[in-house]
Amino acid sequence: MFNVKNKNFINTQDWSKEELDYVLTLAEDMKRNGWRKTVEGKTLAMLFFNPSLRTRTSFEVAMYQLGGHAITLQPGKDAWGIEIKEGVKMDGDAEEHIKEATNVLSRFCDAIAVRSFPKFQNWDEDKRDSTLATICKWSSKPVINMETIRHPCQELALMMAIRSHFNNRQEKKKFLLTWTYHPKPLNMAVANSAAMISTRYGMNLTILCPKGYDLDKTFIDIASKNAVAYGGKVTVTDDIRLAYSGADFVYAKSWGSLEYYGRWDEEKKIRDGQKHFIVDSDKMKLTNNAFFSHCLPLRRNIKATDEVVDSKNSLIYEEAENRLHTERALLSAILGNNG
Structure with a gap:
């Protein structure tokens, strides 16, 4: 024991x-x-x-x-x-x-x-x-x-929500971790954690982000090892349509670029051109009637539209609870x- x-x-x-x-x-x-x-x-x-x-x-x-x-x-x-x-x-x-x-x-x-x-x-x-x-x-x-x-505590809250809505059968479900625009560069903690916990529980992880916004290799490697151990897979792409297609769970988060880390004035010029990564209804229609969530706080109509945030498939309050x-x-x- x-x-x-x-x-x-x-x-x-x-x-x-x-x-x-x-x-x-x-x-x-x-x-x-x-x-x-x-x-x-x-x-x-x-x-x-x-x-x-x-x-x-x-x-x-x-x-x-x-x-x-x-x-x-x-x-x-x-x-x-x-x-x-x-x-x-x-x-x-x-x-x-x-x-x-x-x-x-x-x-x-x-x-x-x-x-x-x-x-x-x-x-x-x-x-x-x-x-x-x-x-x-x-x-x-x-x-x-x-x-x-x-953010391991957020991992527990997220996985509790996932287990609840998939009746503890989340293995092989497509978990989309999507980068979203934010006017400031943000911490990668929640994204790192989402990649680890989703693969730890056998989900197929897709990370959607613009070029130059890949997570640190340490966390990608951990997610990949988890996938091997627990029967999932890891995909990293900048193709929005491909990423959303067939997704079962969409998790939105913004993070700063490692490529421009510490050079945020330069990074902002790149980031400001990526506002189309917002989670909206058109993108959600490409999914398998996916659930949506975010760790909060969330800037409405910047990271995700009101329609998505307030939809019946939104689990933001449940995850927070x-x-x-x-x-x-x-x-x-x-x-x-x-x-």
Whole structure:
């Protein structure tokens, strides 16, 4: 019998399929039948280096419902600014080093959750995920990734929605991850995660993106290995009609170009010419009556039209609600007295 108690949740690839199934099944059961106060007396410290609506709210509510308590800290705002790099002379704005902050929080709390986006200057540095890695290094308590260069909590919410609407028979279904326009370059975390979790559950992944917007090879390779292991396949294309044709699930997300990473003024000229990647009704008509979803927040009539977002096949609110169900299950599994 596997045991995930006190296990870090950094990357779904670090968890076995059986462990992920356990959390998803527990989430589905809690949604149907309710839950017990399995983390009574436990405290979760949440470090938000970046803004949040759904992540902060869902974790705070989940801890409260399970009988625990969540503390939200925003370094540089309501908590001291934190230095991440080791061996540096701290003569800048940061008042506290991550080593001290993490060690102290580990003594106060039962787990630490972290949201820290890339700096969008150098991808070789950003892909190291240094903030999260350093906190994991110094924490004596389990660490949960609330989005860095991956978003494993969003993966759980997405897969819970997929399992529900395909009656847990999502294998071989065509999952379209489509790039969409956004006026700003965005984090690739959700796209990276969608590629990993869809293939982990045997879906046929198609990634639609303009030239120059391919995901990092690391995540394509992971998705490809998942596909081999779980019976799916991976296709990357810039052909809109081909990508949408026969799709069973359309997942929209915008992300910045790795080719122009850190050179965003140059990248913007390319991105501004790709507004036709918007998810609209004409494209959805090419699908197999596909479901549509997005992690939110979503810019209406930029990423997807009102007609698509508000359609009966749109699962945006269900996926968002699933953040609460899956995080409640995750916290119960990691911290629960009977999890």
